[in-house]
Amino acid sequence: MHGHPELPPGPSYSPANQLLRYSFRPLEFLQECAARFGETFTLRLAGFGTLVQLTRPEDVRDVFKGDPKILHAGEGNALLSSVVGASSVLVLDEKPHLRQRKALLSSLKGDRMRTFFDAMQNEALAIADHWSGARFVRADKAMQAITLRVILRASLGLQPGPEFDRMQNTMSRLLMHVRHPLALVMLNLFPLDRYENSRVLPF
Secondary structure (H helix, E strand, O other), X not given: OOOOOOOOOOOOOOHHHHHHHHHHOHHHHHHHHHHHHOOEEEEEEOOOEEEEEEOOHHHHHHHHXXXXXXXXXXXXXXXXXXXXXXXXXXXXXXXXHHHHHHHHHHOOXXXXXXXXXXXXXXXXXHHHHHHOOOOOOOHHHHHHHHHHHHHHHHHXXXXXXXXXXXXXXXHHHHHHXXXXXXXXXXXXXXXXXXXXXOOOOOX
C-alpha cells in the first residue's frame, strides 16, 4: 500500500518520529491523530511500513469479513515471531494458519477444557488471597499473573515447584521487556534471538 494515492491523511513527520511517539504514548498519539485527521488515518512507522488506522466499528467489521487470502493478519503480526515463534498461529496465514488453528482448537475441547477451568479458578482464588486489606489492586498485573500461571499449569502441565517458578520467572522477564516502550523499536532493529543467551537485554 506504500505510495498509494488514495491513502487517508496522516502525520507528516518522519517515520522514525512516528514510531517513537507510538512506542512511548500509543493511546495519546492515536487520539491526537484521530482528532486531527478524522476517523481513518495513515501512519508510517519506521521498520513497519505504511499502516492505515481504522476507528469506526463498521470499518473494523468489514476488515474481519474480508478475504483472508488478501488480508493477511499473520503478515501484519510478523514482528511477534521474535516472541511467539515462526510457527505460531498468530503469525501464519491461509493454509498454514488453518492447520495450526485446527490443531490448537482440538486441544481445547471436553475434559481438556475442564482442566483449564479448574486451573483458572484455583489461580484466581490464590491471587485474590493476596488482596486482603488492600485498598487498590492493579487489575492488569493480577490478570497477567493468573493467565501466565494457568498457561504453565494447564497448557504445559507444570505443577508448583522449582521448575514452575523458574519458568514463571523467565516468562515474566520476557513479558516485562516486550512491554517496554522501546520494545517495538529494539525488536525491529535487533531481533530477540540476538540476545537469547544474554542476561542483559538492550531495553
